[in-house]
Amino acid sequence: MMNYFKFIKTTISIGTFILGLSSCEEFIDINADPSNPTVPETNLLLPATQLAIVGNFDGVNRGASAVAQHRASGSLNRYNQTGATFESSWIGFYTEAIPDLETIILQGSVEENWGYVAIAKLQKAFLFSVIVDLWGNAPYFQVATEPDPVFDDGAIIYEDLMTLVDEAMVDMERDFNVLSSSDLFYQGDRGKWVKMANSLKLKLLLQTRNVDPAASRAGILELLENGEFINDNEDDFTFLYGSNTAPNSRHPWYANGYSTSRDGYMSMVVVDRLKEQDDPRLRYYIFRIDENAGLANSQVGEGYYGRYPGDGTSSPADLTTRAITGLYPAAGLYDNGVIPSLTEDNIYLNNIGAVEGASSNSFINALFVNGDGTGAGVQPFITNCMVKFYRAEAALTLDTGEDAGELLRQAVESHFETINEMSTSFPVSPESVQGFIDRLLEEFDAADDQGKMEILMMQKWIAMYGNGVESYNDYRRTGLPELEPLMAPLDVFPERYFYAETEMTSNQTVLGDREQIQRNQQITPVFWKE
Template sequence: MKIIKYKIQYILLGLVMLLNFSCEEFVDINADPNNPTVPQLNLLLPATQLSMVGSFDAINRGASAVVQHRGSGSLNRYDQTGSTFQNTWFGYYTSALPDLNTIITSGTTQQAWGYVAIAKIQKAFLFGMMVDIWGDVPYFEAGSSPNPAFDEGSVIYEELLSLLDEALLDMETGFSVSSSADLFYQGSKVKWQKMANSLKLKLHLQARKTNPTRSAQEIASLVQSGNLIDSNEDDFTFLFGTNTAPNSRHPWYATGYAPGRDGYVSMVVVDRLMAQDDPRLRYYIFRLNERAGLANSTVGEGYYGRYPGDGTSSPADNNTRAIVGVYPSGGVYDNGQIPSLPASNMFLTNEGAVFGTTANSFKVVLFAQGDGTGAGIQPLLTHSMVKFYRAEAALTLGTGEDASMLLKEAVMAQMQEINRVSPAFPLTSDVIEAFTDNLVMQFLNTDPAGQLELVMMQKWIAMYGNGVESYNDYRRTGLPQLEDLLAPLDVFPERFFYSENELNTNEKVVQIREELQRNQQITPVFWKK
């Protein structure tokens, strides 16, 4: 996994350099030296990447609540409004996508094919995600009309596959990208090629129920090419920084470790990892108080969170509720005793654990020089995901690969990724090997339905931090089974609500906005059959 620090200073530095350069050049009285007429691609590209990640947080939180990775938020009770994801819609349609289109258009004129290719890949990634969560969205007229038509998701998917093919051809025409302008891959042609092919594989898998034969053939061909993300070094993952001004830390850290906290951790995550003897619990959840229990009781083990659909008000519990851990938010690893762990556990144990709240109490967090800095990650398309895609394809499309080995490799990759975020408390290679071998044994000793259930449960656990991916998985496969909500406010959301502002101002939909919005809750996206 190539880890890149999220530093807005890079953009500011580039702007300063641009201004200095303009002032040093001969001044043309008919041109504004501070506003160049030719777009500076090396400044636009990192701006699009920051915008992509910055606007992802809201939909990620919403999806994480739906799939029960997080224990609070309106989507935890299946409730959403036209303002829930308005900022994400606005961020993508007024910032990221216009800038990507500018890079594509201007880069083509400048024959800067590397920038053009990367912009096309990022555009395909963004629109693929937007179709997955919103369904039909403006595509063909986006940015060119004040009242763009909403295009069918299935049509957009086909356009995105073509766009990715174009990007791959562009890279063969020429590829020269400044390393400092590319926050993901530092201008690596090879890694962007793997990213493009892996995204194609994802789109084909996502739409596998619409045309299973085509998906099976395309996925098998992509696997045979060998040009996919196949190591953590190739991950399309963003690493946040540690700065507080401007705040470059992981958003879950910035709100979870603030005095006011940010909702509750999911007790579903706690229960499932406990029941499955999964050592990742100590990395996902950090306990502030070793005796805290549900509803602010003092008779628990510190795992004070909430079950899905809990709509009760929050008491004065900011110093007792559990919070996000070292993964993925760059918080703190939990090395405290868990008294209820059975002696039969092999992986989630108390070996090396300490008494007291944790090895890193909250006071240590505030002054720590190691973990607890907020330098977490946002996985977007990773080695682990690609192996999970291939395992699912092997089980559902008969692509001929060994799904048990793909499962093992997927979980190993994600555990190794955890170690990159938590180097002070790594999962040992012996634990990773034994844990994944145990999964293979479980896989081989169950029927085909159970095998798919095991794969999707392990992916759900591994996707903690990317709820959008698990939201797609659940709607596509119905797995893993979600817990019943305590007090739902609506039915399961098949799609996310559109921006209220878009529906109120777009003349093509304003007359049917209420019907359109309600259909978002109850009408599946095109690939769900």
């Protein structure tokens, strides 16, 4: 596992990283030979770990987005996976991010650079929570010491992650002196890392509520009493992409969707659900290139040429007619074209101010005049919106005493704010946001307990467009929102990801049982599933 060369993904904002390195004057002071430092530099390693986490998360996020039906692309769109499906992400996590995080924790502790140690521990806890959520059991305790580390039980890893977050909180109390240029997430802001830590712990406790509801409830109640959460969009634990093309720092959905080769298909499930709910976010999620394009590359549609889940038909010559990713989350284009199927019953997703000729006006004006379409999008990891959804779910399922309806309102409101922050030229009006949420809360208040959960999780699914991992976890934990049946599945629903084939053929602890282990990944739930 540890024999691969390390590298930094160039598909994300490496330019930011380079600028950060250029400002680190300590580099030339510490080492006699600046070209060959003999002691690891925590302030240089930290941004490398952040880039590695973001770059490799994209691969697992694409697969989860297909399973969760946010996108209709890739083999997981038909529930099919192999040892090659997530090879790159697995190797990237274990040879880029994790070794450097371990080095920061070890070296930072020796040097008493507790701010760097704390951030490394929080990033490690977040990263391994993703690994456990997606793969289940994984190498954890021996990754820094053994060439063939054993696969530890996911439940045991989760317990240690809780401890790791607590340790990070103590480290931040000792000292916190982190260069802003070394921290691509929060620019060395201690207060924001404290909020991230509490929010991550809340996420872990909620994720395990089916295993031990009493422990989850007690832990969440303690956090609600004493914790300081991400409570504002400015505190979001996200990665902000850039607009540079050389090196390419743009959001990967943009870089692929707006290239001449395109990248898969938009999900018709997203289109249908947002239309059904009269949700104005449809214009921000998907951009139509051809106003007449329909399914199977017909010319009898209204521009939403995507695919339904499990569609395995070959791709025709349709690169100039497919609908593509929109303004959110990839900073693509806002769709201001007329949607013919909308009627007077559509109050919030409507044609007011829309232009004839589908999206051509928006394409020209947004791209060349208004400045949209830059690719400077966002990758949400843990956000204000998500934390509000966590707390609302806990209120409904664990009786934590909070007002689930009010938290739902705040969650949806926060997400609209995020969209408007990216859409300065075409913001959702305050009246539309308020009206949409008021109507939603009327439905929520009128629903029974099960109905409330269905509304809550549907709204979270919509808001999680861009983070399919979160929705994949939600569905496995709650069964909500219901997924549409696949047109032509190649396997059963994937409970976990397949391990990297390289791991299965090089790690002596699993080599003898690799075929059965891989098959079990498809059918065996993660420990936290009910």
